[in-house]
Amino acid sequence: MHITDAERKIMECLWQSHPATSTELAERLENATGWRQGTVKALLNRLLNKGAIEAERVGRGYRYSPGVSREDCVSEASQRFLARWFDGRLAPLVAHLSDHRKINPQELEEIKALIKELEDEC
Amino acid sequence: MHITDAERKIMECLWQSHPATSTELAERLENATGWRQGTVKALLNRLLNKGAIEAERVGRGYRYSPGVSREDCVSEASQRFLARWFDGRLAPLVAHLSDHRKINPQELEEIKALIKELEDEC
DNA sequence: ATTATATGATTACAGCGGTAAACGCAAGAG
DNA sequence: CTCTTGCGTTTACCGCTGTAATCATATAAT
Numbered sequence: 001m002h003i004t005d006a007e008r009k010i011m012e013c014l015w016q017s018h019p020a021t022s023t024e025l026a027e028r029l030e031n032a033t034g035w036r037q038g039t040v041k042a043l044l045n046r047l048l049n050k051g052a053i054e055a056e057r058v059g060r061g062y063r064y065s066p067g068v069s070r071e072d073c074v075s076e077a078s079q080r081f082l083a084r085w086f087d088g089r090l091a092p093l094v095a096h097l098s099d100h101r102k103i104n105p106q107e108l109e110e111i112k113a114l115i116k117e118l119e120d121e122c
Numbered sequence: 123m124h125i126t127d128a129e130r131k132i133m134e135c136l137w138q139s140h141p142a143t144s145t146e147l148a149e150r151l152e153n154a155t156g157w158r159q160g161t162v163k164a165l166l167n168r169l170l171n172k173g174a175i176e177a178e179r180v181g182r183g184y185r186y187s188p189g190v191s192r193e194d195c196v197s198e199a200s201q202r203f204l205a206r207w208f209d210g211r212l213a214p215l216v217a218h219l220s221d222h223r224k225i226n227p228q229e230l231e232e233i234k235a236l237i238k239e240l241e242d243e244c
Numbered sequence: 245a246t247t248a249t250a251t252g253a254t255t256a257c258a259g260c261g262g263t264a265a266a267c268g269c270a271a272g273a274g
Numbered sequence: 275c276t277c278t279t280g281c282g283t284t285t286a287c288c289g290c291t292g293t294a295a296t297c298a299t300a301t302a303a304t
Contacts, residue, residue: 077206
């Protein structure tokens with residue numbers, strides 16, 4: 001399942017807090033996107049059709065909830081990205097970013113800590 | 123500058139070896155993509171228009187070369203990807219992949235080595 | 245010089261993505 | 275009961291992407 005960029009903004013909202021009505025979502029997104037209600041609703045329908053969200057009828061309207069986890073989406077996107085540019089591997093990305101000074105010392109520390117954890121638990 | 127997926131395949135060819143004629147490129151891509159010559163040529167023109175490649179007239183045809191480096195494209199794509207999903211930071215990606223067992227031991231070693239290098243040279 | 249061939253340029257077209265207007269219906273206001 | 279208003283559904287439209295056919299032209303072969 002491929003989530004587009006506009007759809008992703010809706011999903012982020014839902015992952016953050018759900019269920020939510022289309023009106024609530026439109027309000028929450030208004031600021032960041034400037035989208036009209038109709039836009040939000042159209043995107044919700046596309047997400048429904050591809051099974052990325054679920055809708056539960058409540059009175060006059062619906063409550064929407066994510067149908068896929070953010071974790072899963074992130075995994076898919078990461079695999080796609082790494083496959084495209086780095087032969088599917090993480091190390092070359094780290095190498096690239098470090099070559100281009102795109103990693104600051106704090107991040108470096110974080111990653112080092114992560115790796116230590118990984119080693120310990122293995 | 124945004125390189126689309128089909129365009130990227132052309133670029134990969136050119137980055138790998140250039141300059142190259144459209145015919146050479148079509149031959150090299152034939153296997154991987156099944157594209158006709160016309161398809162390759164159309165993509166080359168789009169890339170020319172957006173300044174991603176350069177063309178040098180030679181006799182009847184052109185020799186094409188990259189106008190942007192792979193490094194730069196990779197940087198852009200990486201920043202975009204990390205911004206979308208990980209607040210622009212690398213550490214959370216590493217954390218995610220490790221949580222989901224998407225890093226094999228060999229990669230872990232590679233990354234560890236990279237980090238050690240980085241530390242040493244600082 | 246005429247014909248065939250290779251190369252490039254133009255045009256096409258369907259599908260997807262972003263954005264939204266238009267239309268219809270239900271629920272509350274008077 | 276009628277009118278307005280909010281929500282949902284349908285339809286629209288443009289630009290981009292992937293893919294290619296078609297047209298034009300220059301070079302090569304006869």
